[in-house]
Amino acid sequence: MKKLLLSGTMLLSFLCAFGQKSDDSALLKKLVDKQILTQQEADQIAQEDNKQSQPASFTQKVDKVRDAFNTPYMKFGGYGMLLYKYSDVSNVKHDFEPRVVFLNMGGQLTNTIGYFVMAELVDPLLHELYLDWTPTKAFNIRAGQFKVPFSFENQISLTNLETVVYSRTISSLVSMSDDVMKLQNNKNNGGRDIGIQASGSLFPTGNHDLLQYSMGVFQGSGITTREQNNTKDFAGTLTVQPIKGLRVGAGGYFGQATYSNDGGITTSDHVRNRWGISSDYQTDRLTARAEWFKANDGGIDREGVYGSLMYYLIPKKFNAVGKVDYFNKDKNINSEVMDYTLGLNYYFFPQCRFQLNYTYSDYSNKWGAENSNVVQAQLQIVF
Structure with missing residues (x-):
């Protein structure tokens, strides 16, 4: 029954x-x-x-979960990266480690005021903390700790960078792990500093804006570091976009860094100036970028230039990338290196990918390093 x-x-x-x-x-x-x-x-x-x-897809279900935890006032997110590295010149040739784990929170306090906070957990450190006031698209004020407005590649998040690591030119000249700024606070500043900047987009022309600008005054001591002298640094970039997707920009960074360049005997202020030209072109499947920089670090002339090309073999799923990077850390003696990188990126979920890079580095005799072959495999998870 x-x-x-x-x-x-x-x-x-x-x-x-x-x-x-x-x-x-x-x-x-x-x-x-x-x-x-x-x-x-x-x-x-x-x-x-x-x-x-119809039943909801897995992506739609994930979006519903995100919506349940996020509001316009407070949104949470983050990403993590696991890195395997092989180097034929390192004492430890095979290395596997959690590279970074970032957690962030941001939102809108009003229609014109927003905020953002981001911290890293593997090597615990506050990387970003800033407030935005945007009364119009043509004018924005940002105050706090954030990426300095210098170099196109520096503005790209690790989650969107075509290769596993930033170009050596950018790492050495834009406040990253190879910059002299690390000598004063012993940190990889990730292209960031504490300051205030103005930015905006001007002259709308159909489907894009013709001109973008960003300029600011910064402490010059790096992230989460107190001031060490009585000067402030200036950074700025002016960008023209004549057609949608094509940008050409020029920028400069002028200031000082406080460190020792005589083996730690004395510490003093040194000039830290950079200037350069940037360009990129982007479509749905193609991304091309090139940048050239010159620098003066305490009387030492440096120069770097790189070019990269990425193309999606399968839209939004699978792409290939190639990059050539030249850096001269002392032009007086031509202490230089060329890095040649080939890579693949496979996206198994939106913003989640597996990366594979091979880099051959060709050093000059004045650099004092062996030519190397490096393989990097990285798993990226964005949440």
Whole structure:
């Protein structure tokens, strides 16, 4: 008897659902016949009903979970990276480690005021903390700790960078792990500093803005580090976009860094100036970028230039990248190196990918290092 009741209930539910769909179709047909709806409008309504009746995809379910935890006032996110590295010149040739784990929070306090906070957990450190005031697209004020407005590549997050690591030119000349700024606070500053900047986009021309600017005054001591002298640094970039996707910019960074360049005997202020030209071109499948910089670090002339090209073999899923990077850390003696990098990126979920890079580094005799072959494999998870 129970089986009979259960079967009858299931049959009745099916007939009701089928009947509801049939009634909806009949109603739409009558509305079209009476010229209350056009046939196109009726078809659109039917398509929407079909979409709503279909089960949600995994991505849609993830988005629903995110929406449940996030509001315009407070949004949470982050990313983690696991890195394997092989180097034929290192004492430890094979190394596997958690590279970074970033957690961030941001949101809008009002229609024109927003905030952002980001910290790293593997080597615990606050990387970003700033407040934005944006009364118009043409004018924004940002105050706090954030990336300095210098170099196109420096503005790119690790999660969107085409290669596993930044170019040696950028790492050495834009406040990263190979910059002299690390000598004063012993930190990889990640292209960031504490300061205040103004930025904006001007002269709209159809589907893009012709001119972008960003300039600011910075402490010059690096992230989460107190001031060490009585001077402030200036950084700025002016960018022209003549056609959508093509940008050409020029920028400069002028200031000082406090460190020892005589083996730690004395510490003093040294000039830390950079200037350069940047360009990039981007479409749905192609990204090309090139930058050239010159620098003066305490009387030592440096120069760097790189070019990179990435192309999606399968849109939004699989791409290949190539990069050539030249850096001269002392032009007086030509202490230089060329890095040649080939890489692949496979996205198994939006913003989550597996990266594989091979880099051959060719050093000059004055550099004092062996030519090297390095393989890097990285798993990136964004949440």
